[in-house]
């Protein structure tokens with residue numbers, strides 16, 4: 001994601017509008033550039049994969065399905081929160097059916113970008129913020145809820161975690177993948193108002209004013225397990241299983 005490095009450098013050198021709303025505009029601008037020219041300036045491989053109608057449902061999520069009541073359910077209901085214009089979660093699993101929904105608060109803007117670029121995504125992102133999932137989906141309605149590199153772009157990540165947990169079926173999983181402490185890295189500019197980090201297997205959400213523990217906030221119905229991603233520098237993975245009570 002080279003353009004983001006330039007954005008960061010420009011922000012550090014010249015300053016500019018660091019508000020959350022300006023961050024949303026930058027995000028839309030980033031995706032317009034990223035999807036132009038078949039993703040050449042972003043990642044041709046990611047572009048190809050995300051446009052592929054046979055984009056594979058990943059092994060690490062297959063493993064979560066196997067460890068949940070969805071092991072014997074058809075279709076498996078999956079939600080990608082903060083999906084961007086092209087979800088990074090696959091949906092093709094030979095012998096199984098995956099019903100993938102994708103949401104993002106910028107969905108309408110993304111629709112405009114996709115239309116201008118004459119792109120039809122295999123899964124259309126619908127409009128919803130992570131904080132408001134229950135206004136769009138009933139409680140307990142997904143087997144797996146994924147959020148990748150987006151929770152720390154939201155205004156209220158704790159509310160997002162609560163809502164992701166609420167729309168997860170008992171026995172199902174919330175799967176989170178993020179870079180640790182991005183707000184510190186980005187100087188609390190634009191969308192980066194919160195840091196996510198690992199502490200004794202818990203996931204903590206913190207900034208200069210507050211600190212929240214997912215274990216404390218979600219209580220006994222949640223089993224929270226956060227680890228460093230051994231394959232990606234500075235990344236952490238959190239798996240939260242919703243106990244069947």
Ligand SMILES: C[S@@+](CC[C@H](N)C(=O)[O-])C[C@H]1O[C@@H](n2cnc3c(N)ncnc32)[C@H](O)[C@@H]1O
Pocket residue numbers: 027081082083084085088103104105106128129130131147148149150151153154155156160191
């Ligand atoms: C860095 S992109 C990641 C997109 C995608 N998950 C991926 O991995 O390519 C961050 C996304 O978070 C979205 N976002 C911002 N605020 C959000 C919120 N409150 N709830 C959910 N997503 C949000 C942005 O619109 C953007 O699409």
